[in-house]
Amino acid sequence: MSEPRSAPTVGQVVLGRRLQDLRERSGLKREEAARILRVAPATIRRMETAEVALKIPYVQLLLQAYGVTDSEAEAFVALAEEANLPGWWQRFHDVLPGWFSMHVSLEGAASLIRAYEPQHVPGLLQTEDYARAILRSGAVGGGSDTDAAEETERHVALRMERQSLLTREGAPRFWVIMDETVFRRPVGDGPEVMRAQLDRLLEASELPNVTLQIAEYASGHHPGTYGPFVLFRFAMPELPDMVYSEYLTGAVYLDSRAEVASHLEVLDRMAAQAATAQRTKEILRDLRKEL
Numbered sequence: 001m002s003e004p005r006s007a008p009t010v011g012q013v014v015l016g017r018r019l020q021d022l023r024e025r026s027g028l029k030r031e032e033a034a035r036i037l038r039v040a041p042a043t044i045r046r047m048e049t050a051e052v053a054l055k056i057p058y059v060q061l062l063l064q065a066y067g068v069t070d071s072e073a074e075a076f077v078a079l080a081e082e083a084n085l086p087g088w089w090q091r092f093h094d095v096l097p098g099w100f101s102m103h104v105s106l107e108g109a110a111s112l113i114r115a116y117e118p119q120h121v122p123g124l125l126q127t128e129d130y131a132r133a134i135l136r137s138g139a140v141g142g143g144s145d146t147d148a149a150e151e152t153e154r155h156v157a158l159r160m161e162r163q164s165l166l167t168r169e170g171a172p173r174f175w176v177i178m179d180e181t182v183f184r185r186p187v188g189d190g191p192e193v194m195r196a197q198l199d200r201l202l203e204a205s206e207l208p209n210v211t212l213q214i215a216e217y218a219s220g221h222h223p224g225t226y227g228p229f230v231l232f233r234f235a236m237p238e239l240p241d242m243v244y245s246e247y248l249t250g251a252v253y254l255d256s257r258a259e260v261a262s263h264l265e266v267l268d269r270m271a272a273q274a275a276t277a278q279r280t281k282e283i284l285r286d287l288r289k290e291l
């Protein structure tokens with residue numbers, strides 16, 4: 001049986017979908033592909049849905065059965081070997097939940113990231129002190145004070161490393177709507193934490209690929225009040241838009257057209273209702289003066 005993974009890389013998701021497409025084009029059913037490998041049909045399904053790593057001998061046999069040319073198969077195998085390599089975030093496997101490692105993988109592959117955040121500044125824009133305060137007030141660290149402090153610092157380090165995404169070459173567009181609550185609930189032991197966080201947001205708002213908007217109380221109720229979520233869009237045609245929605249102990253990933261369309265419509269409606277990007281900068285400066 002293929003080796004299970006806590007969360008697939010985006011490369012495995014893409015190649016799994018390609019394997020399914022090649023199988024269907026060849027006219028083979030999963031049961032027939034399974035007989036070629038002498039495995040259960042569920043193994044074929046798990047390979048195609050990236051629930052397991054791609055075993056290269058299995059991939060080679062399937063590509064041959066699907067009528068793929070030698071040169072195309074060689075290229076596919078090279079991609080599979082690359083996709084099986086652990087992502088940089090696997091260095092944080094000791095503190096990174098499996099349900100969130102997929103988020104980090106999608107984040108790194110997306111061309112567009114749109115998000116709604118009702119409670120906190122998004123992790124991609126947090127300062128170290130803000131992130132540390134948020135993590136300490138949450139569920140991070142269940143052992144001794146020393147263990148909890150070390151775990152918190154590992155989480156902070158992971159969060160800071162993720163932020164290089166926004167300034168790398170070929171950075172995705174990041175468009176986030178934050179509720180006014182984010183700024184009305186103090187974070188940290190003193191105003192210095194929030195002051196530095198507001199400075200960080202003002203700095204980020206000047207990046208050409210970053211758009212920030214604030215949903216003000218005065219603008220009334222809006223359709224995103226159910227909870228935070230992130231929408232990912234990719235340049236790769238094999239990957240559909242995906243929505244990530246987090247809850248207290250885990251998260252769900254949605255890729256059905258209907259569900260993604262509903263979340264996209266909500267984002268568009270909230271963006272039209274929220275303060276403009278320019279007005280948001282003014283709000284952030286005013287909030288900074290209040291501290």
